[in-house]
Amino acid sequence: MPAVQYGSCSYELKQGESVLDALLRNGVAVAHACKAGSCGSCLLRAVEGELPARAQAGLKDAWRARGYFLACVCQPEGDLTVAAVGNDARIAATITALDRLTHDVLRVRLVCDAPFDFRPGQYVTLFRDNALARSYSIASLPEEGVIELHVRRIPNGSMSGWLYQEACAGTPVHLQGPSGECFYAPGREDQPLLLIGTGTGLAPLYGIVRDALKSGHRGPIHLFHGAVRPAGLYLGEELAAMAAANANLTYTPSVLEADVPGPFEVGPIDGIIARRFPKLDGWRGFVCGDPALVQMLKKKLFLSGIAVRDINADAFLPSAS
Numbered sequence: 039m040p041a042v043q044y045g046s047c048s049y050e051l052k053q054g055e056s057v058l059d060a061l062l063r064n065g066v067a068v069a070h071a072c073k074a075g076s077c078g079s080c081l082l083r084a085v086e087g088e089l090p091a092r093a094q095a096g097l098k099d100a101w102r103a104r105g106y107f108l109a110c111v112c113q114p115e116g117d118l119t120v121a122a123v124g125n126d127a128r129i130a131a132t133i134t135a136l137d138r139l140t141h142d143v144l145r146v147r148l149v150c151d152a153p154f155d156f157r158p159g160q161y162v163t164l165f166r167d168n169a170l171a172r173s174y175s176i177a178s179l180p181e182e183g184v185i186e187l188h189v190r191r192i193p194n195g196s197m198s199g200w201l202y203q204e205a206c207a208g209t210p211v212h213l214q215g216p217s218g219e220c221f222y223a224p225g226r227e228d229q230p231l232l233l234i235g236t237g238t239g240l241a242p243l244y245g246i247v248r249d250a251l252k253s254g255h256r257g258p259i260h261l262f263h264g265a266v267r268p269a270g271l272y273l274g275e276e277l278a279a280m281a282a283a284n285a286n287l288t289y290t291p292s293v294l295e296a297d298v299p300g301p302f303e304v305g306p307i308d309g310i311i312a313r314r315f316p317k318l319d320g321w322r323g324f325v326c327g328d329p330a331l332v333q334m335l336k337k338k339l340f341l342s343g344i345a346v347r348d349i350n351a352d353a354f355l356p357s358a359s
């Protein structure tokens with residue numbers, strides 16, 4: 039069986055085991071979350087040895103060239119020597135503000151110690167320390183000078199619990215990234231845009247909508263934000279004001295259940311959209327949030343006429359044990 043060398047120790051991999059699982063089994067503290075090759079939390083650097091192609095799939099060229107790889111999907115055929123990633127992948131940042139947007143959504147603002155290029159809608163991996171990292175979508179625009187994240191509180195959640203209870207303005211953290219392809223690409227300015235998010239799936243869309251408007255997008259932009267109950271909707275007044283100020287922007291909040299009527303639609307978000315836009319040929323779509331909903335909506339957008347290349351999605355995969 040191949041072995042993985044980390045620091046001064048070498049660990050033999052079991053049949054079918056990933057580098058991440060072998061390190062964790064031997065008590066090495068490696069940050070990780072989705073364990074599906076998606077969130078990027080377990081990024082490591084190969085110093086010596088052959089990496090399977092899958093372990094570097096989707097990484098930036100510069101990271102691939104430096105031997106960076108995702109430990110959770112790395113099952114090497116031969117011995118591998120690995121190390122932590124360098125400063126080109128992770129930068130120091132400081133939390134500057136924490137504001138509650140709802141009872142269970144926290145707006146986290148950070149500034150980076152060094153220039154950090156990103157597109158609104160991409161995601162960063164936030165490191166509390168070397169052992170705890172989670173990915174969050176970027177809601178801010180680069181010119182705002184801050185990274186804004188919207189973090190939903192998860193019961194017993196390691197990162198969200200820490201952000202709610204312990205982190206404060208001035209707390210130092212590290213950021214890795216940016217990653218992901220879910221952002222507004224300039225061009226085709228007359229194309230209709232459809233943006234759908236539930237819960238904190240609004241975070242990337244809040245960045246993407248403002249980026250599209252700032253880039254001079256002329257086509258209609260339809261933003262749908264869904265929640266289970268009205269208390270789960272957030273930034274509603276601000277988005278309604280943005281829609282009032284931009285003739286091509288429509289903002290539609292919706293909830294699954296409500297005791298009294300309000301400024302929102304009631305019912306499943308996919309049904310509300312299908313009734314309003316049964317045909318979507320030639321549109322561009324953005325879908326973010328709960329993985330099952332993202333999967334279902336991607337399929338529905340495709341069946342309604344949006345080309346696969348025009349469907350941008352980010353599924354907020356939870357951590358796996």
Ligand SMILES: Cc1cc2nc3c(=O)[nH]c(=O)nc-3n(C[C@H](O)[C@H](O)[C@H](O)COP(=O)(O)OP(=O)(O)OC[C@H]3O[C@@H](n4cnc5c(N)ncnc54)[C@H](O)[C@@H]3O)c2cc1C
Nearest residue numbers: 077172173174175189190195196197198238354355356357
């Ligand atoms: C690309 C990407 C982008 C993301 N963007 C955002 C974002 O913008 N905002 C945001 O709030 N989150 C986002 N997430 C999810 C985020 O990374 C964390 O998974 C989430 O904050 C929970 O982390 P935690 O440490 O608080 O909970 P954990 O300690 O990871 O989880 C505690 C327990 O709850 C379970 N759990 C975790 N999340 C859920 C869930 N949603 N539903 C049910 N059970 C769950 C876990 O499996 C575990 O058993 C994103 C994820 C990915 C992969």
